[in-house]
Amino acid sequence: MMSTKAFTLVPAVDRELLAGDRERVSIECVECCGRNLYVGTSDCAIHHFLLEEHTLPAGLATFTATRQRHRPLGFRKPVTELRAASALHRLLVLCDCSITLVNMLSLEPVPSGARIKGALALAVNENPVSADPFCVEVCIISVKRRTIQVFMVYEDRVQIIREVSTPEQPLAVAVDGHFLCLALTTQYIILNYSTGAAQDLFPYCSEEKRPIVKRIGRQEFLLAGPGGLGMFATVAGISQRAPVHWSENVIGAAVCFPYVLALDDEFITVHSMLDQQLKQTLPFKEGHVLQDFEGTSSHGNRRVIVATSKGVYILVPLPLEKQIQDLLASHRVEEALVLAKGARRNIPKEKFQVMYRRILQQAGFIHFAQLQFLEAKELFRSGQLDVRELISLYPFLLPTTSSFARSHPPLHEYADLNQLTQGDQEKVAKCKRFLMSYLNEVRSTEVANGYKEDIDTALLKLYAEADHDSLLDLLVTENACLLTDSAAWLEKHQKYFALGLLYHYNNQDAAAVQLWVNIVNGEIHDSTRADLYDYVVDFLTYSPDQELVWKYADWVLQKSEEVGVQVFTRRPLEEQQSSFNPDDVLTCLKKYPKALVRYLEHLVMDRKLQREEYHTHLAVLYLDQVLQQRPGASGPGADVTETQAKLRQLLQKSDMYRVHFLMERVQGAGLPMERAILHGKLEQHGQALRTLALELKDCRAAEDYCLWRSEGREPAYRQRLFHTLLALYLDAGAQAPELAVAAVDLLNRHAAEFDAAQVLPLLPGAWSVQLLCPFLAGAVRGSVHARRTAQVALGLAKSENFIYKCEKIKLKGSSVRLSDKQLCQMCHSPFCEPVFVRYPNGGLVHTHCAASRHTNPSSPSPGART
Numbered sequence: 001m002m003s004t005k006a007f008t009l010v011p012a013v014d015r016e017l018l019a020g021d022r023e024r025v026s027i028e029c030v031e032c033c034g035r036n037l038y039v040g041t042s043d044c045a046i047h048h049f050l051l052e053e054h055t056l057p058a059g060l061a062t063f064t065a066t067r068q069r070h071r072p073l074g075f076r077k078p079v080t081e082l083r084a085a086s087a088l089h090r091l092l093v094l095c096d097c098s099i100t101l102v103n104m105l106s107l108e109p110v111p112s113g114a115r116i117k118g119a120l121a122l123a124v125n126e127n128p129v130s131a132d133p134f135c136v137e138v139c140i141i142s143v144k145r146r147t148i149q150v151f152m153v154y155e156d157r158v159q160i161i162r163e164v165s166t167p168e169q170p171l172a173v174a175v176d177g178h179f180l181c182l183a184l185t186t187q188y189i190i191l192n193y194s195t196g197a198a199q200d201l202f203p204y205c206s207e208e209k210r211p212i213v214k215r216i217g218r219q220e221f222l223l224a225g226p227g228g229l230g231m232f233a234t235v236a237g238i239s240q241r242a243p244v245h246w247s248e249n250v251i252g253a254a255v256c257f258p259y260v261l262a263l264d265d266e267f268i269t270v271h272s273m274l275d276q277q278l279k280q281t282l283p284f285k286e287g288h289v290l291q292d293f294e295g296t297s298s299h300g301n302r303r304v305i306v307a308t309s310k311g312v313y314i315l316v317p318l319p320l321e322k323q324i325q326d327l328l329a330s331h332r333v334e335e336a337l338v339l340a341k342g343a344r345r346n347i348p349k350e351k352f353q354v355m356y357r358r359i360l361q362q363a364g365f366i367h368f369a370q371l372q373f374l375e376a377k378e379l380f381r382s383g384q385l386d387v388r389e390l391i392s393l394y395p396f397l398l399p400t401t402s403s404f405a406r407s408h409p410p411l412h413e414y415a416d417l418n419q420l421t422q423g424d425q426e427k428v429a430k431c432k433r434f435l436m437s438y439l440n441e442v443r444s445t446e447v448a449n450g451y452k453e454d455i456d457t458a459l460l461k462l463y464a465e466a467d468h469d470s471l472l473d474l475l476v477t478e479n480a481c482l483l484t485d486s487a488a489w490l491e492k493h494q495k496y497f498a499l500g501l502l503y504h505y506n507n508q509d510a511a512a513v514q515l516w517v518n519i520v521n522g523e524i525h526d527s528t529r530a531d532l533y534d535y536v537v538d539f540l541t542y543s544p545d546q547e548l549v550w551k552y553a554d555w556v557l558q559k560s561e562e563v564g565v566q567v568f569t570r571r572p573l574e575e576q577q578s579s580f581n582p583d584d585v586l587t588c589l590k591k592y593p594k595a596l597v598r599y600l601e602h603l604v605m606d607r608k609l610q611r612e613e614y615h616t617h618l619a620v621l622y623l624d625q626v627l628q629q630r631p632g633a634s635g636p637g638a639d640v641t642e643t644q645a646k647l648r649q650l651l652q653k654s655d656m657y658r659v660h661f662l663m664e665r666v667q668g669a670g671l672p673m674e675r676a677i678l679h680g681k682l683e684q685h686g687q688a689l690r691t692l693a694l695e696l697k698d699c700r701a702a703e704d705y706c707l708w709r710s711e712g713r714e715p716a717y718r719q720r721l722f723h724t725l726l727a728l729y730l731d732a733g734a735q736a737p738e739l740a741v742a743a744v745d746l747l748n749r750h751a752a753e754f755d756a757a758q759v760l761p762l763l764p765g766a767w768s769v770q771l772l773c774p775f776l777a778g779a780v781r782g783s784v785h786a787r788r789t790a791q792v793a794l795g796l797a798k799s800e801n802f803i804y805k806c807e808k809i810k811l812k813g814s815s816v817r818l819s820d821k822q823l824c825q826m827c828h829s830p831f832c833e834p835v836f837v838r839y840p841n842g843g844l845v846h847t848h849c850a851a852s853r854h855t856n857p858s859s860p861s862p863g864a865r866t
Contacts (some may be wrong), residue, residue, distance in 0.1 A: 004279040004325055004335070006270050007304070012063045013039065013049055013312040014242070026309035031082035032089070032293040036104065037065065037305075039312060040079025045072045046107050051471070061316045071099070071107035080424060083124050088155045092136075094122055099145055112156040118143040125175045127218060128295070129194075139175040143386040148173065149191060171206055172213040174221055177236040181221040183211030183733040184336040188223050190235050199237035202226070209249065216255045224250055228258060228272070244271035244661060245278070247642060252290035256302045256317055258342040263290035263306060273337065274342040282315075320346065324359055331370075333363045355384045358411070365412035369420055371427065380438070387442055388454050392419050394435060399482040404454065436462045436774070452480035460486050463492045472528075473728045475501035490804070497528040509545055520559070533559055540567045546579055550588075557592045564594035569602040582609070586617075597621050601646075616655040622647035623665055623674075628826055651677040652708060656713040672696050680709050689725050694732060703750070722746070722753040730762055740764075744771060751778025824849055 018027070018039060029040040032051075032324040035766050036443075039047040048069035053060045073079065073095055084104065091107070093100045099116040102109050116138070125137035136153045146169050150162040168184035175181070178194040185221070188201040188211075204211065204226050214226035216232075217597065220240070225231035230244040230253065244260055252263045257271045271278035289307040304315040318326075320343040325335035340359045344352055360383030367376035368390075380390065388404040391397050398404060414420040421427035439459045442448055448455050456479045463471035475481070475498055483506050490499040496515055503512035519526050520533050537556055539551050549567055556564035562566055568576075568585050576582075582603055589596040600618040603609045625643045640648075651662075651674060659681045666675045674690050679688035692702040702725055710718030729743035744767070748753065756779035769776065823830055826849040 004270075004323060005318060005326060006280050007282065007315040007317050008060060009260075009268075009282055009306075010061060010314050010316050010467055011036065011311060012051060012305070012314045013065045013335070015310040016048060017049075017065060017067065023372060023485040027289065027312065028078045029080060029082050030289055030291060030305050030307055030312060031084050032303055032305055033084035033086050033104070034797075036068075036084070037312070038082050038084070039307075040082050040089060040093070040095075041074070042078040043722075044078060045070060046082070046102070048105075048107060063314055064728050065312075069105070071102070071108045078267070078362070083122060083138075085153065088131060088153070089135060090136075090153075090155065092122065092124075092138065092153070094119060099138070101156075101158075109816070110156045114154075114157045116140060116151055116153075116158050119149075121173060123173045123175045123215075124778045125177070127177045129177055137175075139173055139180060141170045141173055141500050145169060146183070147194070148191075152594060162193055164191065164196075166191065166788065167198070172211045174213045174215040176219055176221070176235065176478075179219065181213050181215070181223070181235075183213045183542065188213070188225075188233070190221075190233070190237055199235075199440075201233050202231065210251065212253050214248065214253055214255070216260075216785065221558070222253055224253065230262065232273075232719070234562055242276045243271060244273075246271075246278050251288060254290050254292035254302075254304045256292055256304050257316070257346065258339065259317075261290060261292075261304060261315065263287050268306060269493075272335075272339070272342075274338045277335070284313075284508055286310075291310045296589070298843050322356060327365065328359070328631055329364050333366050336635055337363060358407075359383075359387045361389070361411050365414075368431075368434075369412070370416065371430055372431075377434075381442075381447075383446070386451070387439065387449060389449055390438070391454060391458045393420065394458070394462075396434070399457045399485045401482060401485075401677070424525040427845065432462055436466070436468065436470075454530050455652035456480045457482045457485055460640055464490055464495050466500065467493075471495065472501065475505060478507065481505075494524075494526060495528070496524055496526040504539075506556065508549075509543060509548055513539065513548060517552065517555060534563065537563055537566055541570045542572070544575070549580075553588055557589070557595055560600065561592045565589070565592070568599055569606070576607075580663065582614070586836065593621070597625075606648070610656055612656050614656050615650070616658045616661065617652075619647065619650055619657045619662055620665070622650060623662070623669075623671075626671065626674075627669060648674060648677060655681075658667055673701065676701075676705065680705060685709065685721055685724055686728075689721075689728055693725065693728050693739070697738075699745070700756065703746065706753075707708070719755060722750060723755075723758065726754070726759065727762070730764075744775075747772060751775045752782055754779070756783065766858060771810050 005456070016023070018640050022043075024042070025045075026042045027039055028042055031040075035051050037049040037051050039049070039062050041047065046069075047067070049065040050068050052064045053062065054067065056062060073093065073743065075096045076666060077096040078229075079095045080091060083092040083094075084090075089104050090101045090110070092808060097117070097119055099119050099122060101114055102108055102842055108850050119139040119140040120143055123139045124140060128137045130152065132152075134154065138147050138151045138153050140151065141147075142149045142163075146166045148164040148166060148170060149286060150158055150164070152159045152161055164180070166182060166184060167189070167643040168186060170182045170184055172183040173180060178192050180191040180193055183204075183206070184187050185206050187203040190199040190201060191197075201223070204224070209224065210224070214222045216222045217804075219235040222231060223231045224246070225243065228246045228248045229251070230246050230250075232239045232241040232243065234240060245264075246262045246269065247264045247267075249264050250262045251265070254261045255273075259279065260271045260273055262269045262271070266283065266285055267291070268282040268284045268287070269278060269434055269652045270282070271277065272279050284306065286308045288309065290304070291306075291677055292302045292304045294302055304317075306313050306315060319633065320339065323841070324340050324343070327333075327339065336359060340356055344356075347355065360379050364376045364379030364383060364385060367373075367379060375503070380387075386404075386407075388398065388402070388413060392404060392406060413716065417428060417431055421431065422822060434532060436459065439455050439462070441450065443455045443459065456474065458475060460471065460479075460481045462468070463474060475697075481502065483502065486502055487499055489494070496519055500512035500515040503509070512523065515524075516532055516536050516539075518524050528687055533556075536552070538557065540552060553564070553567060556567060558564075568580060568589075584597065584600075585599060589599055599612055599616070600621065602613050603611075604618050622643055626641065626647055629641050629643065650657075659678055663675070663678045663682070666678060672695050676688040676691040676696075679685070679691065688705060689702050692698050706718065706721040708723055708727055726743055726746055729739045729746065732739045751774060754775070756776075763772070822844065824844065824846045826845050829846070
């Protein structure tokens with residue numbers, strides 16, 4: 001265990017000052033009260049000294065003792081114990097089994113001669129039971145065998161208040177309130193003299209070692225236990241602290257929080273009450289008195305005095321802050337933190353909080369220098385470290401605008417990271433990874449308040465230097481990166497895409513896009529995104545800056561017409577309607593045919609704009625492409641290109657293009673299907689069907705044409721189309737037998753679309769009933785269904801008429817009573833004349849109301865009129 005300098009041993013009273021040339025005079029006991037030091041000697045005398053404390057330039061304390069009084073007591077035995085009662089201005093002197101009260105200054109006995117006789121040892125109750133401020137409670141070990149006596153000591157008298165018997169002869173006593181801690185012959189016990197309850201603690205052998213019983217705090221005692229242990233015990237008989245390890249021959253003990261001091265033949269040992277570790281060992285021979293005194297030092301702590309038979313010394317504690325700093329300087333972090341926590345009770349709250357935060361920060365930097373990053377992070381957080389203290393260790397990470405200055409005195413001994421790591425690049429990399437992690441965690445917490453620019457700028461620089469994926473995440477989210485520093489750093493590390501994001505975040509979109517364009521053009525190198533061109537297109541697509549979009553429209557279209565046109569087609573609809581006029585876009589796209597077609601498709605099919613020029617323009621562009629890509633065959637088995645399919649769909653679905661203009665372009669172009677669609681748009685169904693059925697010989701297309709042109713029209717229109725197609729098949733059936741087969745298939749598949757009465761006379765007589773069985777069955781079924789439906793409708797109408805007549809007859813056969821209380825159901829006025837109309841539901845209305853209601857088609861017709 002490394003030593004800690006917690007105390008310095010300073011002489012207070014030497015032999016010459018105490019006894020002069022009297023060799024046989026020795027010190028027996030000491031007492032200290034404020035600046036007053038009392039020494040009891042073997043020649044039954046009391047010496048009074050006044051202590052003056054001085055602080056040397058080096059910070060060390062020295063004492064000067066000035067003799068005040070020397071009082072022989074007149075007994076033959078030495079002074080055994082001295083106890084000061086400052087409230088009474090009295091000194092209690094135990095000599096020859098008698099306690100005498102003397103004046104603290106004159107050392108003269110009190111005039112009343114009050115004393116306590118038959119006392120072997122005494123203890124003053126520092127936690128008195130009595131509330132009387134003008135008395136002191138004293139507990140003595142009586143000369144009576146196995147007896148403890150409790151006295152109230154006043155200024156000039158004493159009064160016994162309790163006598164308590166003990167199981168064995170007591171040898172030492174300490175008192176706290178009603179509780180006595182006793183060292184008996186064979187064991188230690190806690191005794192409540194008010195209730196008589198006793199609690200055994202642990203055994204010891206009084207013949208082998210001297211017992212030690214000392215009150216160290218409220219309801220807690222320190223005892224010399226077996227095996228050289230200093231044991232802590234409460235009045236409940238339990239120990240709340242681990243024992244400290246003393247030597248086997250301890251003579252005395254004292255407490256100066258947070259330390260326990262023990263005296264043996266050769267040393268004074270200092271143990272911590274916080275972690276029970278040995279902190280300091282001071283050589284000291286021939287010592288036989290070790291005592292602490294409450295609140296007598298200049299710093300308000302307990303004063304510890306040690307004495308030999310010839311001299312008195314004071315153990316001066318070093319300030320706790322100095323001890324803690326010494327521990328930190330030795331990198332004994334855990335001990336320093338334990339001591340700092342223990343110092344809480346000795347330091348004012350506000351001062352302690354400031355001191356403790358600083359200690360945590362210092363401990364954090366010690367762990368950081370040892371690359372113990374988890375421990376360092378927790379200490380930085382707990383100590384509320386100004387994160388700039390950590391950033392400042394890394395050269396060039398703080399922004400140039402930062403006004404940060406390191407804490408003074410410094411929290412660590414390192415100028416920068418290079419000194420800390422001694423140039424070890426692996427350690428440097430580890431430290432930078434830690435800082436990245438730590439800054440990323442704290443940037444969204446209260447720790448970052450006021451320092452966001454410093455944190456985010458440092459984080460950006462670390463990410464850029466390490467080529468970290470989080471660089472882009474930082475720049476696309478809310479950040480406070482300083483533009484000038486960050487831009488220079490990103491350019492230095494060739495992070496041009498990230499630099500563009502930085503420009504965009506700072507509302508410099510033109511600079512951002514130009515930078516990305518340069519990357520795509522190969523003028524500068526940055527492989528961050530392989531799809532940077534697509535990213536630029538997306539960026540322009542959603543950019544509200546019209547000027548920027550028009551500036552780079554030609555560039556994106558030159559790179560790829562299909563992708564580049566998306567800056568117009570994928571733009572939000574409300575922005576297309578308000579900002580980008582389609583005519584202006586079309587003018588821009590004239591040089592780019594593929595983009596022009598895609599934009600027109602967007603206008604016609606996506607936005608569904610009903611403008612003739614857009615539809616016609618798109619159809620013409622489709623037609624031009626089809627003519628350029630036209631396959632060699634144009635029959636029903638010929639392959640249809642994607643563009644040709646789009647053209648046919650447009651011609652079928654749209655009603656906005658110029659049909660005659662397209663018909664002129666299609667005529668003679670070898671596009672019979674498209675020509676047939678255009679004939680259909682002109683209601684030239686015969687020509688259209690002739691083209692499909694006879695020219696293309698595509699019977700399925702002809703049937704689909706009939707269905708397409710009759711969609712949404714009345715049944716007669718559809719029937720007329722199918723009759724026209726059937727007539728074509730029958731007229732040409734003699735020369736082309738396959739058309740006769742097509743006619744039969746048409747009748748059998750679409751029997752419901754034909755009027756059987758008109759069709760049957762047209763059919764060749766050679767056709768068998770079996771051939772037309774599906775058609776005939778469908779025709780008969782349809783005829784029967786129509787006749788039965790008509791019969792049902794007629795029956796329903798007759799029933800309704802019958803019900804109406806029945807209600808009318810009932811109205812004629814019943815009387816009607818009128819009164820002023822009855823109201824018209826329409827105008828809610830009372831009947832003032834006998835002219836009214838009665839409805840089948842029994843309701844009555846005025847004649848003029850009935851007339852007005854009768855004109856309303858939705859109103860029921862009147863019943864009987866009276």
